[in-house]
Amino acid sequence: MPTDAAAAFRFEANPAPVAAALRAERLIDPGFGRVFTDHMATIHWSDTQGWHDPRVHARAPLTMDPASSVLHYAQEIFEGLKAYRLDDGGIALFRPEANAARFRSSARRLAMPELPESLFVQSLEALVKADADWIPTQDGGSLYLRPFMIASEIFLGVKPAAEYLYMVLASSVGAYWKGGARAISLWVSHDYTRAAPGGTGAAKCGGNYATSLVAQADAIRRGCDQVVFLDAAERRWIEELGGMNIFFVFDDGTLRTPALTGTILPGITRDSILTLARAQGLRVEEEPYAVEDWRADAASGRLVESFACGTAAVVTPIGQVSGPDYAFTIGTGATGQTTQRILDQLTALQRARAPDPHGWLHRLD
Numbered sequence: 001m002p003t004d005a006a007a008a009f010r011f012e013a014n015p016a017p018v019a020a021a022l023r024a025e026r027l028i029d030p031g032f033g034r035v036f037t038d039h040m041a042t043i044h045w046s047d048t049q050g051w052h053d054p055r056v057h058a059r060a061p062l063t064m065d066p067a068s069s070v071l072h073y074a075q076e077i078f079e080g081l082k083a084y085r086l087d088d089g090g091i092a093l094f095r096p097e098a099n100a101a102r103f104r105s106s107a108r109r110l111a112m113p114e115l116p117e118s119l120f121v122q123s124l125e126a127l128v129k130a131d132a133d134w135i136p137t138q139d140g141g142s143l144y145l146r147p148f149m150i151a152s153e154i155f156l157g158v159k160p161a162a163e164y165l166y167m168v169l170a171s172s173v174g175a176y177w178k179g180g181a182r183a184i185s186l187w188v189s190h191d192y193t194r195a196a197p198g199g200t201g202a203a204k205c206g207g208n209y210a211t212s213l214v215a216q217a218d219a220i221r222r223g224c225d226q227v228v229f230l231d232a233a234e235r236r237w238i239e240e241l242g243g244m245n246i247f248f249v250f251d252d253g254t255l256r257t258p259a260l261t262g263t264i265l266p267g268i269t270r271d272s273i274l275t276l277a278r279a280q281g282l283r284v285e286e287e288p289y290a291v292e293d294w295r296a297d298a299a300s301g302r303l304v305e306s307f308a309c310g311t312a313a314v315v316t317p318i319g320q321v322s323g324p325d326y327a328f329t330i331g332t333g334a335t336g337q338t339t340q341r342i343l344d345q346l347t348a349l350q351r352a353r354a355p356d357p358h359g360w361l362h363r364l365d
């Protein structure tokens with residue numbers, strides 16, 4: 001299929017969409033990742049036909065052969081981004097081209113075919129247009145889009161599959177955190193690592209999340225909200241959370257985040273924050289930061305704030321940090337000024353309430 005024929009996503013309307021009154025009820029307090037829309041987008045790939053049959057159709061369970069290779073060898077990648085309802089009634093996606101590029105790079109790492117970026121973006125546009133009534137309008141609400149791809153060949157041999165299925169789900173969401181925005185507590189895992197040099201840390205593949213769950217469960221058991229991972233080689237350098245990047249703010253205004261060494265997911269929120277901060281003349285460092293320095297700097301007052309960031313979590317302040325034999329508070333333990341300012345700037349831009357000098361908003365109208 002020629003790539004620019006992608007505009008031709010065949011639309012097959014859901015014959016039994018959720019009734020408007022029920023939809024309105026579900027949109028009141030949707031939480032995260034539980035309320036799904038009426039449709040989904042799909043594209044097939046095979047080694048003989050390439051990308052074919054792009055469609056938007058009723059969201060429905062999949063019928064899969066139990067020998068489908070994704071079920072055995074986890075050849076799966078995904079993305080996450082949001083569509084927003086703007087004050088003028090329009091709809092915008094935030095930096096979908098960046099997700100398209102990262103999806104291709106994840107595909108390369110998992111030996112999967114690379115979906116052309118235009119097809120990726122058009123699959124989002126087609127689905128969001130079909131399910132626009134599902135975008136929550138309240139502050140903090142959005143339509144979370146989950147593009148993903150699985151190896152669908154029926155074969156138990158260990159090799160890159162010869163068939164794949166790309167899909168997009170849309171989920172009406174409110175705040176990621178139950179109980180709304182507040183400073184979270186982190187557990188530093190000294191037992192488990194997320195990614196090793198040469199591994200898949202920079203790819204957004206389901207396997208990375210599967211292996212993070214035991215560490216996250218450990219964090220919860222110890223009374224913390226989230227786990228933070230250290231590097232696999234020296235077990236010193238702070239990398240990221242299970243589903244968010246991390247930033248540090250120093251008393252001289254410097255902003256630091258771990259460099260992209262190949263073991264960290266190159267977050268689009270991370271990149272947006274770095275770009276906004278640099279444009280404002282803030283000092284920004286992409287440098288390693290050791291957990292013992294984090295602890296000492298928090299105690300001395302040199303480190304004044306820390307926050308996590310990602311599409312789902314947006315910008316989330318970090319209040320407390322603990323490890324096996326230590327615990328410390330960041331700043332006052334509440335949301336710091338810089339964290340709040342970055343959150344406000346980013347959300348204003350995403351909702352077209354601030355200028356968009358980088359052309360990050362992708363309007364659907």
Ligand code: PLP
Nearest residue numbers: 243244245265267268269310311
């Ligand atoms: N790190 C991990 C492991 C993630 O899962 C995510 C979420 O997608 C992020 C960082 C932040 O990435 P982004 O800002 O592109 O959502």
Ligand code: COI
Nearest residue numbers: 080081243310311312313
């Ligand atoms: C996202 O922010 O899009 C993610 O994929 C993170 C996940 C924890 C929901």
